[in-house]
Amino acid sequence: MMDILSTLEALQTSRSDWLSGTSSVANRTMAASKGKNQSSLALHKVIMVGSGGVGKSALTLQFMYDEFVEDYEPTKADSYRKKVVLDGEEVQIDILDTAGQEDYAAIRDNYFRSGEGFLLVFSITEHESFTATAEFREQILRVKAEEDKIPLLVVGNKSDLEERRQVPVEEARSKAEEWGVQYVETSAKTRANVDKVFFDLMREIRAKKMSENKDKNGKKSGKNKKSFKERCCLL
Template identity: 65%
Template sequence: MGKKGKQDLPLHKVIMVGSGGVGKSALTLQYMYGDFVEEYDPTKADSYRKKIMLDGHECQIDILDTAGQEEYAAIRDNYYRSGEGFLCVFSICEYESFTHTQEFKDQISRVLDDDKIPFILVGNKADLGQLRKVNHEEAAAKAAEWNCLYIETSAKTRQNVEDVYSILMRKIEERKEGAKDRERKNKKGKCVIL
């Protein structure tokens, strides 16, 4: 039994949310396989799992790339419940996609009833700066209001792609450690009189 099986590795569940066409799949595929996919059929949600090294230890990331199911509230809510961290993606070239991030944030907060869930606002398509419609300051202000990070990425050039997933996973790990610590403290303090 000396060998650690894949099942024993810590698993972190990341959910990608955002409007259609903002590059959720492109970011996921770039992170998973190092490929930039220009054309992608966004009709179904896809789940990806990868073993990675995070700060010197092995763990697994499970990425759910939501697409096309957003109109089915029950399906969407189930996805959200399974998530331990969220990347909320918009395109810096499309103002409407930035406006929609509020809806995603509200839905996640409502379903999880948890404002401390690891969450990062991601402005994708940073390589298309000349087409920018959402300025950095406005997006950063929105993230500050939500008490989360704002990071700009480019699935095409790989800018910050690795970072955005690693940072989110660290936040998920910190949260899990915090929960374990609270559990330990609670167990210590209880005495039962029979």
């Protein structure tokens, strides 16, 4: 009788160990699958550019967390990542919030190289910050010189401070048209057009990627056809 009980206990223990092992394998598989799904999402890299104090960080934090942070001072740069739904497709946006101070001008090139799209931000209450957008744009064009079209939006922030406006809408819009880009006014405080500028920029980034992939596939297809013709000969 004791032998039978011992055997049953051993079987029970083996079954428990097996179930535990299966559960661990299942958990690891689910974690790996989740990680794979996460990494398979399209990733759009956005760089916030503009003079210090124009509200780049406030716009970023409002978009990320639905919060208005009035007094926030980034160091060299702060990076954020968020999963969003863009036109029915789940994607990830990576936002690099760069410091606008002149002290960091030398390291901006490295940041700009990694960016796929840019929000060029100024404050409508400070004309000097609007004038500075031309210099920031030139730096972006220089760093991304090998690219044909660079996704970029000009953003006039602090639209809630209309009574302190120094940059007329017509002037900002005219400059954006000259550069061939969209101009949007935002308010990090009231959240006006905050989502719009990020989503519109992601659409431009996506369109550029699709165009590049199409050109790449077209060239590859043409090369294959040429190779096939070269292999053929008349008998």
